[in-house]
Amino acid sequence: MDPTRWRGVDVESDGMPDRTTAEEQLAALQADRTAVAERVVQPWWYDALLGLLIAGFLASYSLRSTWVTLGALVLFLLGMRGLVALYTRLTGLWVNGFRAGPTRRAIHVWLVLYAVVLGAAATAEYLLDVRGAMAVGGAVIGVGLALISRWWTRIHVAELRGQP
Amino acid sequence: MTAVAPHFDAVIHPPPRLQVCGLLAAVDTMDFATVRDAVGVSDSVLSKHVKQLEEAGYVRVSKATRASRLRTSLALTKAGRAAFDAHVAELRRITGV
Numbered sequence: 001m002d003p004t005r006w007r008g009v010d011v012e013s014d015g016m017p018d019r020t021t022a023e024e025q026l027a028a029l030q031a032d033r034t035a036v037a038e039r040v041v042q043p044w045w046y047d048a049l050l051g052l053l054i055a056g057f058l059a060s061y062s063l064r065s066t067w068v069t070l071g072a073l074v075l076f077l078l079g080m081r082g083l084v085a086l087y088t089r090l091t092g093l094w095v096n097g098f099r100a101g102p103t104r105r106a107i108h109v110w111l112v113l114y115a116v117v118l119g120a121a122a123t124a125e126y127l128l129d130v131r132g133a134m135a136v137g138g139a140v141i142g143v144g145l146a147l148i149s150r151w152w153t154r155i156h157v158a159e160l161r162g163q164p
Numbered sequence: 165m166t167a168v169a170p171h172f173d174a175v176i177h178p179p180p181r182l183q184v185c186g187l188l189a190a191v192d193t194m195d196f197a198t199v200r201d202a203v204g205v206s207d208s209v210l211s212k213h214v215k216q217l218e219e220a221g222y223v224r225v226s227k228a229t230r231a232s233r234l235r236t237s238l239a240l241t242k243a244g245r246a247a248f249d250a251h252v253a254e255l256r257r258i259t260g261v
Contacts, residue, residue: 016172022258025179029186029252032202036190085230092198093191094237160190 037160039091041153046087047146053079055142058118061134062125097152102159106152113144170257171250175220180205180213185248188223188240196225196236214238222247 017025053076060072088094098107121137124130176185183203188194200210217223222244226237240248 017177017255017258019258019260022255025182026252026255026259026261028179028183032183032186033190035202036187040191088193088195089230092195094193096192099192 033160036093037157039093040095040156040160042087042090042149044150046083047149049079049083050149051142051144051146053083053142054145055138058121058138058141059135061122061138062132095156103152103155106148106155109151110145110148113148114141117141117144168246168249168253170254171247172254173247173251175216175222176247176251178213180209181217182251184210184213184217184238185222185240185244185251188238189245189248193226193237193239196238199238217244220244220247 057072057076060069063069084094097103117137117140121133121140124133124137176182180203184199187199187202196207196210196214200207203210205213214223214225218225222241224239224241226239228235228237
């Protein structure tokens, strides 16, 4: 982000800005949002790790061991915490994935995908006794999450490049 | 989308504070150091502005230790977000947008 874009913007007045100052301030605010838009984009491997974490956790159900699933859950939670810390360290900021706004589209698609695939996989694994169904479902959900995460970021970037 | 009533806010108006609010409005939290670099001021100058925003109830300051380093992060409060939106609406009104 370039702080020089705010040079020339009225810095002395404490009163109501005139039209020129207001225009300059709005332009500077938009320029800052555009700079944030460039900063929020996560590296591709972040999404890959995110997908792997959820895929690994869901796949653990196929082993049909409570202890394995509990261990996978602990790894999943630690991994998620690590990803949050990593993202914050890389970008210097954090944005809640469930925030209001246009990105909700991606969240809705994710929730539908998660519910449908998990429901189908659990039915196959536990009701139809298809061994490995949860592993396949986990892989589908993992790949879906990685792709939806990229899509979410694209929507967010487009939003930031809009009006302040 | 609900229209925001324009309102000039003297606390937000000075450019460094307007810029801080603009940056924080785009995210949930931002590290103090990231804000400082974006605004282009020293730690002490930013601290002074953040203090004023905090006293107005517009900014929340959080401190956490990560990897044995103390990190300070800033976030707009709900009141701060509303005040910033109203101030930006006022700037738009002035420009006739």
